[in-house]
Amino acid sequence: MNTFGMWRLARKYDKFPTPEEKPYSPFNRQEPQEVFDGTQVYSWAAGTAEFAHRGAVLLRPLPEDPAPGRWLGYKDTVRGPALDWHTDLGVIRLVHCGDSKAATDVASAITSNGNKDGVVTVCALYGDMGFHGPALVAADTAHPGIEYEASWGDVAALVGQVLPWWPDLLRLPSVIREWKPDAQAAVVEVPANDNEKILCRAAANDVFDVTSRVAATDMANSIRNNQVDHTSHEIEIFCKDGYSETPNQVVAGAVPDTSHHPLPCDGDREALKAGWHKLALHTHPDAVAALEVAVGREPNLLPFGAVTEIPVRPGTISDRWTQRLTMCDPTAAHAVLAQDDKAEAFFIGPLTDMPVLRTPGDDGKQVWRFYAPLSLPAGGPELASVVLHHTLWVITSDGHVHPAPCTPTEHLWWGDGWGDRASEAAAVVDQLLDDLGATVDLHEHWNAPKGLTALFNEEHKKGAELTRAALLHARMTPPRTR
Incomplete structure (x- = not known):
């Protein structure tokens, strides 16, 4: 708002909101203007004797002894x-929704x-905890476009009783419709989310074997346990007694059904991995959907590492690898990778069984997309050199080329990381120098040998090859301090 009357109020009242300069617009050639924030002015008015009747309803002085x-x-x-409540100020509508506006x-x-x-006035949840209960925002029907913060405690005082609040996952119309004052909290089954439904399906x-079905059940149970725990924790936070002498006037309208909680989950990791491996090789749409859930929720149970994408470039180190790929029909792993x-x-890596596909890419230029392996074939050869070309490539002593192994949530890179260090690449190479078939562990990649990390932090040319001798020397040589 920007009127001449605002300036009169600003001169008259010391605590009148301070104006701000209107943002510059190339479409408005006028001199810069100062504007007043509508919410600030509306909230300020509620606390004055002169304008309280025109200010925010729930910020005006409360009646001394409200009925x-x-x-x-x-x-x-x-x-x-x-829920609607008739009060001394009129009808207050409390909307059990925390979405913006x-x-x-x-x-x-x-x-x-x-x-x-x-x-x-209409109150809605703000998604946080206030001083006297769940945080609220209000919009009065006289000025619905202006929202301001309101106090749960003030609304409860006007209503004259403890107000119900529902945790997010139990904020269901069918549940709220059944609520009545002084009613006990309804015991409600937490609805299954989409991921749980996919895994349960x-x-x-029965097209999948028992191992795969057990793996899907285990993850579905884990999701259900988390949902119930989250809901219970929300109730603990939002329905606690409060910090002052006056308890918060809030009570849970519903609580989660815990009669079967917790469900069994977190079974034997190797058995679960075997089940997900079989699902990844399946062609049923349910396997694809389940695998998409697992990639986002528990990628460490899956039989492949980080998604990697490289351009199709004849004559490069990656070309030596792609020439060995075997074309195949797509599996669930290919579908998720796409x-x-x-x-x-669609292809499969003949020595690592990693899914690979070729796609036009975002700019129309062909790219190879694949899952990095978690480990390389063991049994004799050793790491002979590493080539840097979009990712790390391992050349073995028997002449094979492999993309370097990498865990699902990390990435392999080199060069100046703007203060970061290429410790993931250093950690992978450190482990492969000792055992080419090692399943790489990057939980503490920052503890990789400092000399190797310094080597990979250098700005190498694309396609640069680092020999085994150079890698071993870097591993045993601490970097020079500058």
Whole structure:
């Protein structure tokens, strides 16, 4: 807002909000203007004797001895379930939604429909904890476009009783509709999310063997346990007694059903890995969907490492590797690797069994996309050299070329990392120098030999080859201090 009257108020009242300069616009050639924030002015007005009747409803001085409010029941709104309360200030609608602008949207809908229920203000959840209960924002029907912070304690004082609050996963219209004052908290089963449903569907599909179904069940149970624990923890936070002498006026409207909690999960890791390995090789759509969940939730259970993408370049070190690839029909692992892109062909690495595909890429230029292996074939050869070309390539003493192994959540790089260090690459090479078939462990990659890390932190040319002798020398030589 920007009117001449604002300047009069600013001169009259010391605590009147300070104006801000209106942002520059190339479409407005006028001199810079100072503007007043509507929320600040509206909130300020509520605390003055002169303008309180025109200020934010829930920031005005509360009635000294408000009559107990009257519950008016459940209401459906454009932003989900709400409860109405008749108070000395008028009808307050409390919307149990924490989305942005929920209060404004509901208040605007009320005014556009004639406000038949006489609602004076709409409160919505702010998704955080306030001083006297869950944090609230309010939008008055007189000015629905202005939202301001409101106190749960003030609303409870106007209502005259403890107010119900529902944890996010139990904030269901069917549950809130059944609530009544003084009712016990409803015991409600936490709804399954999409990932749990996908895994349960795979676990029930008898096209998969028992090992794969057990793996899917284990992860589904883990998700359900987390959902129940999260909901219980939310209730502990938002329905606690408070920090002052007056307890917070909040009570849980529903609690999670824990009669079967917790479900068994976190079974034998090797058995679970075997189950996911079989799912990754399957062609059923349920295997694809389950694998997509696992990639995001527990990638360390899967039989492959980080997703890697390199351009198709004849005559490069990667070309030596791709010439050995075997074309195959796509598996679930290929489908997840494709990431909704159009793949031209599907392959498998003959020595590591890693899925590989060729795709046009974002700019239309062909790229190879593959999962890095977790380990390389063991049994005789040793690491002969490492070539740096978009990722790390290992050349073995018997002449084979492999992409260097890498765990699912790390990446291999070299050069100046703007203060970071290429310790992942150093850690992988350090382990392969001793045992080419080692399953790489990057949990503490920052502890890689300092000399190797310094070597990979140098700006090598693309395609540079580092021999075994150079790598061993770097490993045993501490970097020089500058």
